Amino acid sequence: MGRGDLSDEEWARLEPHLPANHGRGGRWQCHRRVINGILFRQRTGLPGRDLPPCFGSWKTVHDRHRRWSADGTWERILRAVQADADTEGRIDWSMVSVDSTTCRAHQH
Template sequence: MVGRGELTDKAWARIEPLLPVSGRGGQWRDHRQVINAILFKLRTGAPWRDLPGRYRPWKTAHERLRKWTLDGTWQKILDEAVVKDDAVGEVEWILSIDSTIVRAHQHAAGARKKGGANPRSRPSQWTAKGLGIPEAD
């Protein structure tokens, strides 16, 4: 039985041939279980260490996600799925363009302030006037 959010048999049949085979280090943990763990993590946003027991050890899923990202396995799966599904019209392309504009207050943008003295017109503390010494006539 397939759990909520897990790979269906049909989806697994499509991506299984695209996955790498076991390397020199020996037998890899079941790819399907690891992918389901990755899907759970991405769907829920849970920390890796909080993966349910059926997906353990979490380090395996984390490492496989990282490795397959670096070696292009995920890109290969995505390309295969999009190309085949788009060819038969099963991809619904929806464009979403979003722009958030926040107008800054004029003072936050560095604009000159109306009124008020020019900071350069004030006497420096190191001048006679700034130190309170009367000027000579």
């Protein structure tokens, strides 16, 4: 496991909320490896084609990230993980902040 990769505990929380891998031959490559590749790209900002081979094909990582962004999978995962954390009392909702650093005022 590399620096910044999902720990076993993080993966255990995330895995139940991921799309199922079923069908002939299985539709997906290893979710964990691909998600670690997505996180690596987000963390480093490197171009997709320069992704180290330990994360699998750069195209698989790119396509999965794009597909899950378009179909709402990431949003569903976020909501499910937040709901789990809230149920366990690990979220303090009193610490909510709204950033209004960009405000525009017009004379009209």
